Amino acid sequence: MNLILVLGDQLDLSSSAFDDFDQTRDVVWMVEVQSEAVHVWNHKARITIFLSAMRHFRDELRRRGYRVDYRELDDKANKGSFSEELKAAIRRHKPQRVIVVEPGEYRVCEELKQATAKLEIRIDRHFLSTIEEFREHAKGRKQLRLEYFYREMRRRFKILMEKDKPVGGDWNYDDENRGSFPKAGPGLLPAPIEFQPDAITAEVIALVEKHFPNHPGKLENFNWPTTQAEAKLALDDFITNRLAHFGIYQDAMWTRQPWLYHSRISSSLNLKLLDPREACAAAQEAYERGEAPLAAVEGFIRQILGWREYVRGIYWLKMPGYLDKNALNASEPLPSFYWTGDTEMQCLRDAIGQTLDYGYAHHIQRLMVTGLFSLLVGVDPKRVHEWYLAVYVDAVEWVELPNTLGMSQFADGGIMASKPYAASGKYIQRMSNYCGSCKFDPAESVGEKACPFTTLYWDFLMRNEQKLRNVGRMDMQLRNLVRIEPAKKTAIAKRANELKESYR
Ligand SMILES: Cc1cc2nc3c(=O)[nH]c(=O)nc-3n(C[C@H](O)[C@H](O)[C@H](O)COP(=O)(O)OP(=O)(O)OC[C@H]3O[C@@H](n4cnc5c(N)ncnc54)[C@H](O)[C@@H]3O)c2cc1C
Ligand code: SF4
The missing domain is CATH 1.10.579.10 (DNA Cyclobutane Dipyrimidine Photolyase, subunit A, domain 3)
Structure with a gap:
């Protein structure tokens, strides 16, 4: 049998980890551990969104007939450490292979490699570009710049392209993305869709308040998407109500207006509840229907197809040394x-x-x-x-x-x-x-x-x-x-x- 590891930011039903999954034999393994919640002094909402989305994903897998071995944070037998829990799961299931898609953090990847020799790491298909493809892009270049990578991605995935030319004639409408609000302010803003906590989220909120009472942040306002269906609603809401003004007001700020014309989809994308291709396609279709100007659509697509993929490439190209970089020798404490x-x-x-x-x-x-x-x-x-x-x-x-x-x-x-x-x-x-x-x-x-x-x-x-x-x-x-x-x-x-x- 195979043990399929699903980490908190890998909640993707079409993940390559499930490619040859045999429901009669294989087991999905998921764990909530204390060590990850306190690795940095996490905001309560960050702990909550991860745990709630994981529990929703577990239930979805079970509904679809997958066997899931899931350890909750407050389970008395929980060892509190990721590698200790994994070793115990391996002893329990005696898998031939332990399968995982590429983790989102170098440290976690190393911890997994240390924990078992049976590990098979698969490509994370959520991203449009692979880590290896970015290495190829970077090879021989004296300097890495988003613009070249972004143009390659536009051509490769035929997004906002007319034959081999960018739609509208320019690759980039950044100059039109720097507006500020008039003195009177942004006016009536479209309130983004909210996702009030369901029973699972409410249970996690209580758990987080109990176990991490001194951590920063509030939970009263928690209304983030925690399922694939909610993530899709959040994207639809943005495309319909805010995309058209996203471009011009992308850099603007206003007191007590946290959302303005932003999409609020980053957590859904990063937990893998939402596919970046879907987000780019939805924006492009809004442009084609004449519902949003090109500068807004290009600006939004550039963030996802460009920046998001680019920073991932840089991270894996430069780690582990990147974490210790300090070119300006800065040494003050954080206020x-x-x-x-x-x-x-x-x-x-x-x-x-x-x-x-x-x-x-x-x-x-x-x-x-x-x-x-x-x-x-x-x-x-x-x-x-x-x-x-x-x-x-x-x-x-x-x-x-x-x-x-x-x-x-x-x-x-x-x-x-x-x-x-x-x-x-x-x-x-x-x-x-x-x-x-x-x-x-x-x-x-x-x-x-x-x-x-x-x-x-x-x-x-x-x-x-x-x-x-x-x-x-x-x-x-x-x-x-x-x-x-x-x-x-x-x-x-x-x-x-x-x-x-x-x-x-
Ligand atoms: C210091 C700093 C730290 C950041 N930390 C994170 C982080 O931990 N996680 C994260 O997802 N983003 C991070 N960003 C990028 C960006 O600020 C957030 O993606 C964005 O604010 C999320 O809000 P939104 O979904 O409403 O984005 P929107 O403004 O609506 O943008 C749409 C999407 O584009 C993507 N995107 C936009 N800018 C970037 C960028 N610079 N890098 C990668 N993707 C981008 C995101 O997926 C985002 O959801 C950071 C930026 C800075 C300057
Ligand atoms: S501290 Fe910030 S808000 Fe105050 S004057 Fe300076 S820039 Fe403006």
Whole structure:
């Protein structure tokens, strides 16, 4: 018999793990372990979404006639460790082969290899591109850039293509994806579909509150999809009600508006409840029906067909060394308000507050508010990574790490991004209404009213000037630095040190 391992982010009925499954003989094995729940200081919603989706998947498999050996977290016999549980399952079932699809985390993959010599790792067909194909793409290239990979993917999967030309004539409508809301705000926003906890989710919520009471985040608002059917409804809801405005407002932010025109499908995709091909096809069809403009549809497809596949490729190409990268030698601790949202900086208060409320923040909040701030402070990228891995319902290391360590912290020295995403408070002022209700002024870099982002931005450039001289596209920012008087530079450095001291 074969033992088929299904991990928490592998809830895919068409997974290659089931290819030759024999219902008379084979057994599916799934386990909830304490060690995974506390590997980082997980948000309660992240633990809940994984456990609830796993239990729903277990029940679906059983309905379809699969034998499932499932160990719940509070089972008295649960050994609490993934490898110990696996060894015990192997002793119980005596399988000829232990089959699993590629895990989403290097550490877990190594742990599985250590636990059994009978392991057969199969390709994860959820992704459009394989790890090996990305290696081929990367071979011989001095520099990896999304744009080349994305064009290859568009051609290969014939998405938004007219013969061999991109629909509309351009590959990329990024320039049209940078709108902000007018002063009056975004107006009436379409409320996204909600999934109120069913009996299984309610049971998991109670379990999480009991076992992880001190973990960050709230569960009162938990309404994420936990089944394939719900994930499909979430996608339909986005395509019908929000896709048309996704493009223009992709980078915009607004106080107490966590969803805006975003899709909220990342957790469904990453748990494998939703197929990325289905998401891209649904967007393309909306364009063909004339229901959404090309810039919105291309922007959305670029995130899934482009970025999502690209970051996975980078992760597996660069691990395990990637985890230890720290190109800017950043060593500050993570400010403690990242776990509470308790800060006078309105942008951080809002982005962290909603993260704790929902386990969600959209891309620009992650990149240009929380990510930008830790970059400017010079927080140790590993601590930043641990926070991002812990607090989002969609966090799995293959996608979280390159986005955090590479894109937002520039710790990989330019593998993910051609230059650091460094900006002053003026960027946040342009893209949101946060600064209007903040006690700080984004135009000021010194003095009582100085916006910490602006002070720390100049300090970041001063501290890293030598390193950044070799980084293309930083010229203009460094030229602006040269224009600052020495006395002001000293004042900025002093204020920046005081700020950093206060966050330690
Ligand atoms: C520091 C940082 C950490 C991040 N951590 C994660 C993470 O742990 N898990 C995760 O799925 N995404 C992560 N992202 C990418 C992105 O922020 C989220 O995918 C997005 O905010 C999820 O919300 P949504 O489903 O509403 O996405 P939308 O804005 O509606 O985008 C549609 C889809 O595109 C994909 N996508 C968009 N941007 C990216 C990207 N940069 N990389 C990979 N896929 C992308 C996602 O699957 C997303 O669901 C991170 C980004 C940053 C800057
Ligand atoms: S002034 Fe600075 S700290 Fe305040 S909201 Fe704007 S960018 Fe954030």
